[in-house]
Amino acid sequence: MYTQAMDIPQAKGDEPAAAPATNADYQTEFDAKLDRGEFVEAKDWMPEAYRKTLVRQISQHAHSEIVGMLPEGNWITRAPTLERKAILLAKVQDEGGHGLYLYAAAETLGVSRDDLIEALHSGKAKYSSIFNYPTLTWADIGVIGWLVDGAAIMNQIPLCRCSYGPYARAMIRICKEESFHQRQGYDLLLAMMRGTQAQKDMVQDAVNRWWWPALMMFGPHDRDSQHSGQSMHWGIKRISNDDLRQKFVDATVPQAKVLGVTLPDPELRWNEARGHHDFGAIDWTEFWNVVNGHGPCNRERLATRVKAWEEGAWVREAALAHARKREARHAA
Amino acid sequence: MSTQEWPLWEVFVRSRNGLDHKHCGSVHAPDPKLALQMARDVYTRRQEGVSLWVVRSDHIVASDPDAKPELFDPAADKIYRHPTFYRLPDEVDHM
Numbered sequence: 518m519y520t521q522a523m524d525i526p527q528a529k530g531d532e533p534a535a536a537p538a539t540n541a542d543y544q545t546e547f548d549a550k551l552d553r554g555e556f557v558e559a560k561d562w563m564p565e566a567y568r569k570t571l572v573r574q575i576s577q578h579a580h581s582e583i584v585g586m587l588p589e590g591n592w593i594t595r596a597p598t599l600e601r602k603a604i605l606l607a608k609v610q611d612e613g614g615h616g617l618y619l620y621a622a623a624e625t626l627g628v629s630r631d632d633l634i635e636a637l638h639s640g641k642a643k644y645s646s647i648f649n650y651p652t653l654t655w656a657d658i659g660v661i662g663w664l665v666d667g668a669a670i671m672n673q674i675p676l677c678r679c680s681y682g683p684y685a686r687a688m689i690r691i692c693k694e695e696s697f698h699q700r701q702g703y704d705l706l707l708a709m710m711r712g713t714q715a716q717k718d719m720v721q722d723a724v725n726r727w728w729w730p731a732l733m734m735f736g737p738h739d740r741d742s743q744h745s746g747q748s749m750h751w752g753i754k755r756i757s758n759d760d761l762r763q764k765f766v767d768a769t770v771p772q773a774k775v776l777g778v779t780l781p782d783p784e785l786r787w788n789e790a791r792g793h794h795d796f797g798a799i800d801w802t803e804f805w806n807v808v809n810g811h812g813p814c815n816r817e818r819l820a821t822r823v824k825a826w827e828e829g830a831w832v833r834e835a836a837l838a839h840a841r842k843r844e845a846r847h848a849a
Numbered sequence: 850m851s852t853q854e855w856p857l858w859e860v861f862v863r864s865r866n867g868l869d870h871k872h873c874g875s876v877h878a879p880d881p882k883l884a885l886q887m888a889r890d891v892y893t894r895r896q897e898g899v900s901l902w903v904v905r906s907d908h909i910v911a912s913d914p915d916a917k918p919e920l921f922d923p924a925a926d927k928i929y930r931h932p933t934f935y936r937l938p939d940e941v942d943h944m
Contacts, residue, residue: 556867558900604929611930667944682867696932699944704935772941 551752556682559625567751568626570744571681573642574753575623580637581645582616584818588652589661597655604701605658611694618687625683638823646804647734649812656709656716656723662702663776664724664731664769670695671765672735680752703772710777717777724773725781732796733804735762741801766794857906858884860891862898870902878903 543562550557557563586609593609596602620630636642647665652658673695676688709716736742736758748754756764766785773780784797806812855877861870873892878884884903893901912920928934937944 558863558866560900561866600929603927607927607930685867686869696944697930697934700932700935700937701929703937703941703944707937772944775938775941 551680551750554752555680556685557680558682566747567753570748570751570753571684572623572626572628574748575619575626575684576628576633576636577643577645579616579619579623579633580642581648582612582619583637584644584648584822586612586616587818587821588648588650588814589658591652592655592658595655596658601705608662608698608701611698615691615694618690619684622681622683622687634826638819638826640810640819643808645734646807646812647730648818649807649815650726650730651814653726654719654723656706656719657727659702659705659709659720660723660727662698662700663706663772664702664727665734666695666698666702667769667772668731668734668765670699671761671768675755675761678752678755684753703776706776706778720776721778724778728781729799729803730807732762732766732799733807735759735765737801737804763793766796770794855879858888858903859906859909860888861902861904862888862892863900864898866899870900873897875906876903 540562544564547557547561547563547567550561557567589605589609589612593602593605596605620633623633624630633642637644652661670692673688673692677685677692679685679688706720709720739745739757739759742758745754745757749757770780770785770787782797784795786795787793788795807815810816856879857875858878859875860873862873863870876884876887876891878887881903885901888901888903892898924930
């Protein structure tokens with residue numbers, strides 16, 4: 518569901534070094550392949566920095582899917598109807614599935630699942646900043662579907678053409694499933710907007726809280742995005758952060774009008790000359806605070822993940838013990 | 850002289866980079882190296898592929914055809930997993 522984190526630097530020492538190619542011929546062939554718009558597959562030669570960038574981006578993406586289950590999972594037991602509960606369960610289950618597709622794509626690059634998860638739990642690996650905000654009311658579930666999944670779709674559609682085959686194929690699967698996520702959110706909000714004034718206020722309040730964090734999902738401005746240029750060159754990234762953000766704003770404004778809510782930005786207006794909406798400045802201090810662990814829910818999210826992992830340890834061990842026992846019995 | 854039959858290998862071909870390997874058939878071969886060689890000769894004589902996988906057939910775990918109802922039918926009544934389940938106003942229906 519959610520990317521963004523792709524441009525976020527991780528702990529020091531994990532930066533993809535601009536290492537000279539060990540084999541100039543391979544490098545030339547690799548560059549030519551990208552120039553022709555062809556895909557790179559797992560067993561193909563690739564520069565170490567390309568591999569590292571992909572591991573960082575795909576694993577951050579996978580972590581985002583898994584952590585993204587938490588804010589919505591918070592509302593499963595309190596969904597207002599059985600139908601909404603079934604829908605929310607299906608959506609959260611999808612997010613888990615998306616995480617698995619992506620971990621599997623990262624593993625084709627020669628990293629282990631346990632190492633990736635350890636990097637998440639130790640705080641070394643990042644995940645999308647958006648999940649460090651709380652889900653205070655049922656309207657938040659609708660707004661997450663509409664705005665957060667909507668932003669994620671904008672981010673993810675170009676990734677279906679990313680130069681690394683296993684990542685691109687995972688993204689095609691994910692994008693096919695995302696449309697349901699956004700539509701169920703918008704549908705939920707439409708239902709609330711047909712309700713009482715209190716319900717309408719709840720929707721507006723949720724929009725007010727999620728709008729700016731949703732815009733931050735596209736990452737820093739192009740001029741401040743340290744990995745963007747190289748990722749564009751490698752065909753990992755196809756459209757810049759600012760272009761995607763603009764696309765999202767332009768698509769969302771008419772949707773807000775149909776829904777009957779306002780977007781919390783006094784500077785938001787159509788610019789005839791540009792053919793796009795102008796919008797106000799993003800609070801990057803808040804963004805970096807959240808990315809660096811100081812958002813409203815960072816500690817809670819990580820603690821929940823670590824707890825789930827630790828409390829599940831005996832299940833993983835028991836399953837392995839059972840498999841070994843069966844194998845021994847079979848061999849005997 | 851041994852009469853033991855060579856084991857069976859399933860063959861998967863990637864027709865070009867960017868696409869999945871797709872199952873295309875099987876070959877008999879005594880070892881992995883020859884299995885690849887034979888798969889190449891049998892299935893890619895006309896440039897059908899750029900990459901091959903061979904997997905010992907007896908290493909494939911397949912679902913039981915009789916278990917089809919309990920495995921797959923439960924998805925049938927979860928129509929809310931499909932985007933078309935949600936009817937939105939025309940102006941925003943392309944979402």
